[in-house]
Amino acid sequence: MIPTIEASPEEIYDIELEKTLLQANAKLAKENRAQLDRHDITAIDFMGAIGSGKTTLIGRMAAKLKDQFNLAMFNGDATTVDDVNLIAKQGVPTVQLATINGCHLDANLVGKALRKIDLNKVDLIFIENIGNLICPAEFPLGSRARVVVVSVTEGPYMVRKHPHMFLGADIVVINKIDLAEVMGVNVEDLARDVHTLKPDIKVMLTSCKTGAGVDKVAAALLAIKESRADA
Amino acid sequence: MHELSIVSGIVESVLNFVAAQQISKVVDVRLSVGELTNLQPEQLCFCYTALIEQTAIAGSKLEVEAVPAVVSCPHCSYQGPPKYWADALSLAPVPTLQCPQCGKATEATQGHECAIKTIKYVA
Numbered sequence: 001m002i003p004t005i006e007a008s009p010e011e012i013y014d015i016e017l018e019k020t021l022l023q024a025n026a027k028l029a030k031e032n033r034a035q036l037d038r039h040d041i042t043a044i045d046f047m048g049a050i051g052s053g054k055t056t057l058i059g060r061m062a063a064k065l066k067d068q069f070n071l072a073m074f075n076g077d078a079t080t081v082d083d084v085n086l087i088a089k090q091g092v093p094t095v096q097l098a099t100i101n102g103c104h105l106d107a108n109l110v111g112k113a114l115r116k117i118d119l120n121k122v123d124l125i126f127i128e129n130i131g132n133l134i135c136p137a138e139f140p141l142g143s144r145a146r147v148v149v150v151s152v153t154e155g156p157y158m159v160r161k162h163p164h165m166f167l168g169a170d171i172v173v174i175n176k177i178d179l180a181e182v183m184g185v186n187v188e189d190l191a192r193d194v195h196t197l198k199p200d201i202k203v204m205l206t207s208c209k210t211g212a213g214v215d216k217v218a219a220a221l222l223a224i225k226e227s228r229a230d231a
Numbered sequence: 232m233h234e235l236s237i238v239s240g241i242v243e244s245v246l247n248f249v250a251a252q253q254i255s256k257v258v259d260v261r262l263s264v265g266e267l268t269n270l271q272p273e274q275l276c277f278c279y280t281a282l283i284e285q286t287a288i289a290g291s292k293l294e295v296e297a298v299p300a301v302v303s304c305p306h307c308s309y310q311g312p313p314k315y316w317a318d319a320l321s322l323a324p325v326p327t328l329q330c331p332q333c334g335k336a337t338e339a340t341q342g343h344e345c346a347i348k349t350i351k352y353v354a
């Protein structure tokens with residue numbers, strides 16, 4: 001059984017008068033992070049447009065890293081549990097998160113999900129945000145790194161059209177490069193657009209279909225996990 | 232869009248405030264919104280007007296005050312407004328984290344806020 005957490009409409013976000021939802025969320029994200037740090041857990045948040053390949057990439061990452069770490073997966077997909085099953089089939093404990101409005105996960109839901117798993121038996125948590133290129137950027141969850149997964153099928157101007165998401169990200173994965181030629185998309189141009197917005201962001205090219213570039217992403221996630229161990 | 236959930240939280244806290252203080256009429260609520268939040272002022276105001284209908288604060292106004300982004304560069308110690316990206320396909324130039332002086336990565340020190348500043352009311 002995959003546990004499900006429903007955000008109820010009466011949910012109290014502990015908003016004091018001067019506190020808006022964004023401030024309340026930021027505070028909860030900090031608390032999540034402190035809790036994760038105490039248990040030496042690294043959480044990584046995957047954002048990106050609908051269908052860009054978030055679940056497929058997380059599945060690939062799980063296959064590469066599950067022998068080394070105890071993994072868990074939180075999924076914010078609004079409509080289906082199939083996504084979770086793909087990962088759960090690999091033996092990774094998963095928690096399905098259901099939002100009310102379906103446009104982004106928030107730190108409150110992630111905090112509740114943390115209560116559903118045994119924090120002493122997990123090292124690395126993958127969080128799949130809702131497929132949306134705008135809203136999740138505003139809502140930090142307490143993760144150590146944020147990954148944006150975009151795909152060449154979103155066209156050559158997707159970074160220029162949705163610049164906001166990239167400002168808060170640490171890694172950008174440009175996925176479905178197996179389709180770049182058919183789509184007439186130059187991936188170097190996309191990468192340059194991303195660097196225009198944020199020069200120090202890591203950009204990686206992958207095809208989750210052929211497996212190209214997937215090892216590099218796994219290595220980058222590993223480096224994030226290990227930078228924590230050194231800290 | 233999440234403007235709606237943000238505004239409903241604001242309306243809720245104003246209504247609580249009004250009830251607790253026994254205020255007769257709220258004139259306006261001033262919200263400061265950072266340039267980097269990507270929140271649209273028109274949408275915030277539209278949601279506000281829609282949500283306060285038939286509540287104790289019906290007729291009040293949401294004033295959105297824009298807080299400009301400020302970045303600081305660890306490489307060349309630049310501090311000030313960000314570099315804007317004119318080629319982005321959006322209506323307004325897009326703030327970036329590229330240093331206007333040396334081109335390396337900066338950090339935003341202002342522009343992420345979203346806070347109720349004042350509530351103007353008749354006691």
Ligand SMILES: Nc1nc2c(ncn2[C@@H]2O[C@H](COP(=O)(O)OP(=O)(O)OP(=O)(O)O)[C@@H](O)[C@H]2O)c(=O)[nH]1
Nearest residue numbers: 049050051052053054055056131175176207208209
């Ligand atoms: N050709 C190709 N297809 C891919 C690649 N990565 C993922 N896909 C396919 O793209 C579709 C969507 O992939 P998902 O992993 O479900 O995408 P997602 O981002 O999780 O989608 P949502 O959760 O619905 O937002 C699936 O049919 C995948 O098989 C890739 O690199 N190349």
Ligand SMILES: [Mg+2]
Nearest residue numbers: 054055077083
């Ligand atoms: Mg998915």
Ligand SMILES: [Zn+2]
Nearest residue numbers: 304307330333
């Ligand atoms: Zn500089």
